[in-house]
Amino acid sequence: NEWTGKFDGKDYPLTGDSNADTRAYKTVGARTTELTNKKDGKVTTTGRIVISADGKSRTVAVSGADAKGKKWKYTAVYDKQ
Numbered sequence: 001n002e003w004t005g006k007f008d009g010k011d012y013p014l015t016g017d018s019n020a021d022t023r024a025y026k027t028v029g030a031r032t033t034e035l036t037n038k039k040d041g042k043v044t045t046t047g048r049i050v051i052s053a054d055g056k057s058r059t060v061a062v063s064g065a066d067a068k069g070k071k072w073k074y075t076a077v078y079d080k081q
Contacts, residue, residue: 011038019044019066037064056080 001020005012009026020037027033031053037045045064052058056079063073
């Protein structure tokens with residue numbers, strides 16, 4: 001998917017995701033960002049991205065529901081190369 005916007009908590013258009021048409025990112029701390037995806041104004045996905053204190057990894061925890069209402073969640077950890 002593709003998104004262009006600011007990390008100000010406002011909704012910006014999102015393309016390439018059948019479950020969302022906008023995404024908002026909001027910085028909530030020095031190493032934490034929250035995200036919200038919406039479809040037709042309704043929240044479909046929420047998540048939190050946290051950078052480790054040493055800056056060597058990033059943890060992304062996301063949850064939501066698909067178009068049929070089936071709930072899902074995942075957590076991924078990315079290490080800096």
